[in-house]
Amino acid sequence: MTAGTATPEQVARELAGRAGEVALGLDFDGTLSPVVDDPQAARPLAGIVDLLGPLADRFAAVAIISGRPAPYLAEHVGAPGVRYLGLYGLQEVHEGEVRVDPRLAAARAAVGAAAAALRDSPAVRDSGAWLEDKEYSIAVHTRRVPDRDRWTDEIDRTARRIAEEHGLEIVPGKMVWELRPPVRGDKGDAVRRVVDESGARAVVVIGDDLGDLPAFAAVTELAAAGVDGLRVAVRSAESPPELLAGADLVLEGPEGVLEFLRRLAA
Numbered sequence: 001m002t003a004g005t006a007t008p009e010q011v012a013r014e015l016a017g018r019a020g021e022v023a024l025g026l027d028f029d030g031t032l033s034p035v036v037d038d039p040q041a042a043r044p045l046a047g048i049v050d051l052l053g054p055l056a057d058r059f060a061a062v063a064i065i066s067g068r069p070a071p072y073l074a075e076h077v078g079a080p081g082v083r084y085l086g087l088y089g090l091q092e093v094h095e096g097e098v099r100v101d102p103r104l105a106a107a108r109a110a111v112g113a114a115a116a117a118l119r120d121s122p123a124v125r126d127s128g129a130w131l132e133d134k135e136y137s138i139a140v141h142t143r144r145v146p147d148r149d150r151w152t153d154e155i156d157r158t159a160r161r162i163a164e165e166h167g168l169e170i171v172p173g174k175m176v177w178e179l180r181p182p183v184r185g186d187k188g189d190a191v192r193r194v195v196d197e198s199g200a201r202a203v204v205v206i207g208d209d210l211g212d213l214p215a216f217a218a219v220t221e222l223a224a225a226g227v228d229g230l231r232v233a234v235r236s237a238e239s240p241p242e243l244l245a246g247a248d249l250v251l252e253g254p255e256g257v258l259e260f261l262r263r264l265a266a
């Protein structure tokens, strides 16, 4: 499957024609949900949720693969037949039950200690940065920091120091530093799992941020194993250049994704 000079409409038509053998891996923030100042207020763009159930009926698999906790995805998307893979694939809500990689569970104490250290640090306390508690990781958000230019470097240094002190790693994103256990597991692993478990012969991943690069890499790798792939970037003013450079197709914001999904469902 190659996009080349094909338009999103042409690509969607081709995919819809072979839906039963295609798995869809969709990112949440910035892809299904417009970027908003308050991470807790993020919701799918109107119209998207209604398409996902019918798509899950027709396609080999529809999976939401996100840095968010899986319960957040299940609660705010909640479409039937869709897989909810959170924390970059290390957590899944399956038939109402939350499953988490035991290696993450084992590192909860370290995450709690790092969260306390962040909360007490001048960089977080005095800047107005917001801490998102994801239970198995902790994220420092700066989107609502009033004087972001003044604080960004200090927050970066503080997050890296505290991560190191507690044996955690940093996952960077759009105005966010996530501290999480250094457990092998990224969106690429999640994509491989979805393809493997669904028996799909083609895979499409759609994403907008650095965390989606491993998913793009998995698509490239799977192509060598005979699985057709399409890497779709969602463009915004904050797009990482490497994501756009690695894409076969570019959609304009969640509105472009909505239109693409509509065509897949048509």
Ligand SMILES: O=P(O)(O)OC[C@H]1O[C@H](O[C@H]2O[C@H](CO)[C@@H](O)[C@H](O)[C@H]2O)[C@H](O)[C@@H](O)[C@@H]1O
Pocket (backbone or CB within 6 Å): 027, 028, 029, 030, 034, 035, 036, 037, 038, 039, 040, 042, 065, 066, 067, 068, 069, 132, 139, 141, 143, 173, 174, 175, 176, 178, 209, 211
């Ligand atoms: O893998 P994703 O579904 O793209 O999730 C990545 C992170 O998204 C969230 O943060 C981002 O979106 C927020 C809401 O639009 C925005 O305010 C923030 O600046 C962005 O970084 C989420 O809060 C994180 O937990 C996700 O890891």
